[in-house]
Amino acid sequence: MKVAAVLSFLVAANVASGFAPIASKSSAVVSKLGMSTSTEAVPFVKGERIIRPLLPKVYVYDHCPFCVRVRLALGIKNVKHTLHFLANDDLATPTNLVGKKIAPIFEIPEDKLIMMESLDIIAKVDSDPRFGTTNSILPASGRKDIKSWQKSIQTLLRTLQRPRYVATGLLPEFQQLDSRHAFIKNHQLPPYEKPEWKGDAENPGMDMDAKLKLYAEAMASDPAPLLEDLNARLVELDDMLYSEHYCSEGGLSLDDIDLWARLRSITIIKGVQWPRKLRAYMDNLSALGDVPLYDEMAL
Numbered sequence: 001m002k003v004a005a006v007l008s009f010l011v012a013a014n015v016a017s018g019f020a021p022i023a024s025k026s027s028a029v030v031s032k033l034g035m036s037t038s039t040e041a042v043p044f045v046k047g048e049r050i051i052r053p054l055l056p057k058v059y060v061y062d063h064c065p066f067c068v069r070v071r072l073a074l075g076i077k078n079v080k081h082t083l084h085f086l087a088n089d090d091l092a093t094p095t096n097l098v099g100k101k102i103a104p105i106f107e108i109p110e111d112k113l114i115m116m117e118s119l120d121i122i123a124k125v126d127s128d129p130r131f132g133t134t135n136s137i138l139p140a141s142g143r144k145d146i147k148s149w150q151k152s153i154q155t156l157l158r159t160l161q162r163p164r165y166v167a168t169g170l171l172p173e174f175q176q177l178d179s180r181h182a183f184i185k186n187h188q189l190p191p192y193e194k195p196e197w198k199g200d201a202e203n204p205g206m207d208m209d210a211k212l213k214l215y216a217e218a219m220a221s222d223p224a225p226l227l228e229d230l231n232a233r234l235v236e237l238d239d240m241l242y243s244e245h246y247c248s249e250g251g252l253s254l255d256d257i258d259l260w261a262r263l264r265s266i267t268i269i270k271g272v273q274w275p276r277k278l279r280a281y282m283d284n285l286s287a288l289g290d291v292p293l294y295d296e297m298a299l
């Protein structure tokens with residue numbers, strides 16, 4: 001994280017623990033036509049810290065956007081929880097909890113309740129008064145523009161993010177070689193499709209040496225052309241954001257839970273040029289949800 005981002009992370013965390021509403025800020029919005037308008041957006045005000053006698057527990061992979069959804073929602077609701085980072089090749093822990101290898105998994109020990117499915121977990125937490133004000137996260141707006149933007153950028157992001165997740169050597173799920181290899185084995189790099197990479201009923205898939213070589217080549221190649229593309233796509237997204245505090249008009253919603261959780265992974269890519277509003281959005285929700293970004297370890 002840059003120094004300014006670290007400071008805003010600390011300051012916002014501090015402000016969020018108070019009771020006074022945070023003064024509204026105005027953010028300049030430059031439309032596609034280049035006209036500048038001003039949007040008043042009142043930031044989300046966090047409730048008091050919630051510390052249950054037995055802390056709820058979330059099993060996650062750090063890079064997993066579905067896991068980040070849950071971490072962000074718990075952070076926004078100011079619910080203290082235990083984070084258990086699963087190694088990427090740990091089959092036993094999730095299988096013992098829910099019968100298969102999946103993350104996130106959420107556990108409420110006081111209820112002996114174990115859940116999976118990020119959106120179900122968030123719905124449970126936001127409807128249970130033990131976890132603060134209920135319905136504090138607005139429903140998804142149903143808007144299509146951000147969803148189709150996300151879909152259209154999936155291949156580009158896979159190409160840039162997947163090799164970096166394992167190459168940093170810093171993500172908790174990839175601390176050992178077995179776990180890095182487990183990820184590479186199962187996660188194809190474009191232009192390969194999953195059946196070609198992993199195999200299916202008709203073919204055995206690619207051998208591991210070939211997969212390792214492709215991941216290594218992806219890290220060795222010049223990212224400049226892909227970055228240029230990504231930077232242009234971020235400018236488009238910046239234009240779709242309602243404000244630097246939430247993406248859709250009306251307040252913080254499941255739109256943000258999904259969007260921010262996916263955008264967080266982009267911060268592992270070095271050299272990205274973030275448009276101003278979008279960068280502020282990344283930093284504001286990181287501070288509000290107490291989920292760090294990757295900027296300092298970007299490759």
Ligand SMILES: N[C@@H](CCC(=O)N[C@@H](CS)C(=O)NCC(=O)O)C(=O)O
Nearest residue numbers: 064065066101102103104117118119
């Ligand atoms: N619909 C699920 C999706 C969860 C999911 O696909 N998680 C991925 C990690 S990003 C996973 O655990 N995949 C199995 C694996 O990695 O072995 C949710 O929203 O919670």
